[in-house]
Amino acid sequence: MGRGGHGARPSRADTAIGEPAVGRTADGSRARGATIDGPGGGNDDGRGHGGRRGGRELGRVPVARDVLPHPGSGPSRRARRGPGRGELEGDGPARGGPPGDRRRAPGRGGGPPARARRVGPSCAGPAGRRSIRRACLNDGSRAEVVGVGEAGTFLYFRPWYRRSPYFEETQKAGCRSYELYNHMYLPGYYTSFEDEYWHLVEHVCLWDVAVERCLEITGPDAHRFTNLLTCRDLDRCAVGQAKYAPIIAPxxxxxxxxxxxxxxxxxxxxxxxxxxxxxxxxxxQAFAGLDVEVTEADAWPVQVQGPKSRDVMRALFGERIDGIRYYWTLQTDLDGIPVVISRTGWTGELGYEIVVPALHHRTLWFELREAGAGHGLRPIGDRALDSLRLEKGYGIWSREYRQDVTPGMAGLDRYVAFDKGPFIGREAALRERETGTDARLVLLEVDAADADASPDDGVWLGERLVGSVTSGGFGHHVGKSLALAYLETGLARPEQELTVAILGEERRARVLPEPPYDPSGSRLREPDP
Amino acid sequence: MGRGGHGARPSRADTAIGEPAVGRTADGSRARGATIDGPGGGNDDGRGHGGRRGGRELGRVPVARDVLPHPGSGPSRRARRGPGRGELEGDGPARGGPPGDRRRAPGRGGGPPARARRVGPSCAGPAGRRSIRRACLNDGSRAEVVGVGEAGTFLYFRPWYRRSPYFEETQKAGCRSYELYNHMYLPGYYTSFEDEYWHLVEHVCLWDVAVERCLEITGPDAHRFTNLLTCRDLDRCAVGQAKYAPIIAPxxxxxxxxxxxxxxxxxxxxxxxxxxxxxxxxxxQAFAGLDVEVTEADAWPVQVQGPKSRDVMRALFGERIDGIRYYWTLQTDLDGIPVVISRTGWTGELGYEIVVPALHHRTLWFELREAGAGHGLRPIGDRALDSLRLEKGYGIWSREYRQDVTPGMAGLDRYVAFDKGPFIGREAALRERETGTDARLVLLEVDAADADASPDDGVWLGERLVGSVTSGGFGHHVGKSLALAYLETGLARPEQELTVAILGEERRARVLPEPPYDPSGSRLREPDP
Known part of the structure; x- marks a missing residue:
């Protein structure tokens, strides 16, 4: 099993780097494209422009559909002018925003409250770590600076949001904030975003990813059906193997x-x-004419991730663990409890996912806590992954990957097995291979120390708007502000210099040739036992 | 357009009462069943037991899939003993709950924190209104009693949750809590649940229901395709008409x-x-072989609901409004802006929905506020509807209506046009019509003044567990605690006496023969101009 949280979902990268096709072009050659090497980026295979997406004409720069255009509306009236920042007079008129606002990508408009001014001195923590305040700022939460009301809201635990089987344990462990994912609560963080980041990359963490609701396909035609459902070639997926498997619409x-x-x-x-x-x-299933059952499995994953994850897993499962290769699985038991273990994750670190039926979640959780105690195992939440995944260039569904984005745009075309035979979306994918796409996903390094890029911030080449940010954040390990963005295909090449307008102020940015942290994925694969 | 919030979604009822089939059996005769008349209930057509649901054997009593079984685990350790309440020793052992816990329906187990003790005196407000504290208690929020940590969580406004085009206006209007619905923020409340309830039933309210994401089907085969997609007979749906149209899986x-x-x-x-x-x-669409386009429409609804809604609508749109019959629509314009108005809603009161493209949301919102100022128009949130919908017996998707529930169980079989020709789910529905179902949805009046039933509270007949609550709340207008529950079909008859275990204490309950508030739907239909 492979995916986790929102800004933190397991697997994509693992596959991206771990699987044969990853980082390679469709014909198997190593991609040397303009865009990043991870799954968040794409292979710049030099296909021209003029593609279509989602059955409609491809716009120059895709703009997230969740930010709705209301042209002329300025930033939130709560915005403040920050020292050293561009003009962003928050109390400006409701229509016809301030000058700084011109730097927003079209489609942004009013909507989200403007971000925080820079506050206090830069007080970097140990080992170049950011102070909490700055980490918060750059992680996109503005609670400490502009007040809780603008950063979020109170979410009642209503009965229609599902609880993970591990929910009660995450509460006891002090989870401070949850997100909602697949109609379920996903732990956000326990201590601080940055603490949890460092604990994960240096030690080992436990992460409740029960939100990865598990679609189960069984029946005599299950293989044929699943092979129609995804663009990957499942004839090349052995029993016991795992695949990152995008699902493409007609x-x-x-x-x-x-x-x-x-x-x-x-x-x-x-x-x-x-x-x-x-x-x-x-x-x-309705009209496929195949004999399958499509259900939600009674399968509830947690992740154990980090360089010490193998030690924890060995402590609990013994040497069985050593035989699990990257992106393979083991069906085994834990004192009689049926368990599926996969060497997948979404953290960019060595890691495992463990899946049990709901009835046994409590046993698994306690056993893991016990086995991990000597190794410093700590529960973490989704927020730490916001940083990790940008350093690895991992896109996420709903931001980088959306219904109005195609594999070609998102750099996922390397996963499209064009010649495997029929699958849903094949015709559209073939058309796109012919025509190319107007925009490609790239990873940017942004010259911004005090606030990161936000979704839909404009990307500029001089006076020309050439792209739009989908995610921005701070890479704690590399100590840099990063952003994923859709960019005109012609500009999606390494070292391309651009600017990103953050809070109305231009910041220099450049397209990274590869993810800045462990681009070869060595931490995922090594150390092998 | 017809649906709104979670615990508050427009339409079902409207259709339920407003449409020909509503409250009648499949052959058109008036249903005289054991269950409620609204869409939340069902026609007791005396079909025996032994039915199947979701392709699997129907269990005796459906238990919500979001509450996972971990037998033996007690209620949250944070639970408290309330004066005059049953045993609920919160600090009991983690396994093997306290005696009072035996009254939980199986499948409940640990999970959610136990609810609040009774606090303070009963201090009913004017006109029999509940005090804020008691309203909160009975609305299922426990913030004031057991602390915010147990009642909910802080939800950051992350970029992957979509914002309604009206979001900024709801913020300015002081919305205090949001829920998430179709990946979007849905206003929860502005002042208090109860205030908003009374304002709606006595005056007129404005409700941002942009979360009703609008699936658009066009193309030469759109009619045929849509008629396959729903169990309603769309050959009997004229252009300009609206239908409550359940979608049933294979x-x-x-x-x-x-x-x-x-x-x-x-x-x-x-x-x-x-x-x-x-x-x-x-x-x-993938294998239906029909020529259609399936997209999300650029269509963003708000609701104007309440007895004075027609006055507000007339003030803005003029006498055009008078011609819109119940469950019909009007395609018109507002100063050149394309507008679709439908006489639908989910409040049980006279009301309208107005849909505009995102670009024009601001105009609509301001014009409505201005037109409504003289009529006391106020924005409200979803929480007020928690009470309204129970008084009307309206179920909601995710609680009463779920993937593991069939139309027959939910009382929605009256909407199944068995003989209209092919549609998805027809075979399963026909099987169910033959075999009947083991459980039916009923509306209960519960003898509980201080705390309402919670989802998955057990329903008992003497010592026998015979059902499970799906939703509980307080009906402000009728001054009673109400609950929707799945109950053994044989017991789903009017006036059946039962008990419901709330916080481990038995409370008397009875099956209501019809919704206790405006069962004929006169408030929806009248006054006609």
Whole structure:
């Protein structure tokens, strides 16, 4: 199983780097593109422009559909002028924003409250770590600076949001904030975003990713059906193997990007990102004429991730663990409890996912805590992954991967097995291969120390708007502000210099040739026992 | 358009009462069943037991899938003993809960924190209104009693949650809490749940229901395709008409229950409840062999609801409004802005929905506020509807209607046009019509003054567990505690006496023969101009 949180979902990268096609072009040659090497980027295969996406004409620069255009509206009236920042007079008129606002990408408009001014001195922590305040700022939360009201809201625990089987334990462990993902609560953080980041890359963490709701496909035609559902070639997926397996709609848009486990000849689990792809599969089932059952599995994953994860896993499961290769699985038991272990994750570090039926979640959690105590195992939340995934260039569903984005745009075309035979979305993917796309996903390093880029911040080449940010954040390990953005294909080349407008002020940016942290994925693969 | 919030979604009821089939059995005779008359209940057509649901054997009593079984685990350790309440020793052992806990329905187990003790004197407000404290208690929020930590969490405004085009206005208007619905923020409340309840039933309210993401189906085969997608008979839906149109999976489970607007011969909008039924439609499209486009419409609804809603609508749109019959629509304009108005809602009161493209949301919102100022128009949130919908017996998707529940169980079989020709889920529905179901949805009046039933509280007949609560709350207008529950079909008859275990204490309950508030739907239909 492979995916986790929002800004933190397991697997993509693992596959990206771990699988044969990853970082390579469709013909298997090493990609030397303008864009990043991880799954968040794409292979610049030099296909021209003029592509289509989602059945509609491709706009120059895709703008997130969740930020709605209301032209002329300025930034939130709560915005403040920050020292040394561009003009951003928060109390300006509701229509016709201040000058600084011109630097927003079209489609942004009013909407989200403007971000915080720079506060206090830069007080870097040990080992170049950011102070909490700055980490918060750069992690995109503004609670400490502009007040809680602007940073978020109170979310009642209403009965229609599902609770992870581990929910109660995350509460006891002091989880301070939850997000919602696949209609379930996903732990956000326990101590601080940055603490948890460092604990993960240096030690080992436990992460409740039960939100990866598991679509189960069984029945005599399960293999054929699943092979129609994803663009990956499942004839090349052995029983016991795992695959990062994007799901593409008939119109070519990305519907979900699960990690798939093949548990048997005709038995698949797909650990879903945050869209109801189970419903999609049921829709396909309606007229596919295949004999399958499509259900939600009683399968609830947690992740054990970090360089010491193998030690924890060995302590609990013994040497069985050593045989699990990267992106393979082990079906075993824990004192009689059926367990599926996969060497997948989404952290960019060595790691495992462990799946049990709900009835046994409590045993697993306690056993893991016990086995991990001597190794410093700590629960973490999704927020730490916001930073990790940008350093690895991992996109996430709902930001980089969306229904209005195609594999070609998102750099996921390396996962499209064009010649494997029929699959849903193949015609659209073939058309796109012919025509190319107007925009490509790239990873940017941004020259910004005090606030990171936000989604839909404009990317500029001189006076020309050439792209739009999808995610921004601070890479704690590399000590740099990073952003994923869709950019005109012609500019999606390494070292391309650009600017990003953050809070209305231009910041220099450049396209990174590869993810700045462990681009070869050595931490995922090594040390092998 | 017809649906709104979570515990507050527009339409179902409207259709339920407003449409020909509502409250009647399949052959058109008036249902005289044991269960409630609204859409939350069902016709007791005396079909025996032994039915199947979701392709699997029907369990005795459906238990929400979001509450996972971990037998033996007690209630949260934070639970407290309340004066006059049953045993609920919160600091009991983690396994093997306290005696009072035996009254929980199986499948509940640990999970959610136990609810609050009774605090303070009963201090009813004017006109029999509850004090804020008691209203909070009975609305299921425990913030004031057991601390914010147990009642909910802080939700950061992360970029992957979509904002309604009206979001900024709801912020300015002082919205205090949001929920998430179809990946978007839904206003929870502005002042208090109860204030907003009374304002709605006595005056007029404005409600941002942009979360009703609008699935648009167009193309030469749009009518045929949409008629496959829903169990309603769309050959009997004229252009300009609206229908409450459940979507049933191949296995017979409920996937969504949208309100459908037929805007043209081959042009449909489906305003969705909280599941990605757009993905389902794209899945169906894959092999249906029909020429359609399936997209999300640029269509953003708000609701104007309450007895004075027609006055507000007239002030803005003039006498055009008078011609809109219940569950019909008007395509018109507002100073050149294209507008679709439907006489739908989910409040049980006279009301309208107004839909505009995102670009024009600001104009609509301001014009409505201005037109409504003289009539006391106020924005409200979803929480007020928690009470309203129980008084009307309206179920909601994710609680009463779920993938593991069939139309027959939920009382939605009256909407199944068995003989209209092919549609998805027809075979499963026909099987169910033959075999009947083991459980039916009923509306209960519960003898509880200080805390209402919670989802998965057990329903008992003497010492026998015979059902499970799906939703509980206080009906402010009728001054009673109410609950929707799945109950053994044989007991789903009017006036059946039962008990419900609330916080481990038995409370007397009885099956209501009809919704206690305006069962004929006169407030929805009258006064006609």
């Amino acid at each position: 119109d070519g848009g990305i519907l979900n990007d699960p990690v798939l486990l093949r548990l048997g000849e005709n038995h698949y689990w797909l650990a879903l990102a945050d869209s109801d792809a189970l419903l999609y599969a049921k829709g396909v | 296995d017979g489970g409920i996937l969504n229950d949208p309100v459908l607007l037929r805007l043209g011969e081959n042009h449909y909008w489906l305003a969705l409840a909280d599941s990605d039924a757009l993905l389902y439609a794209k899945g169906v």
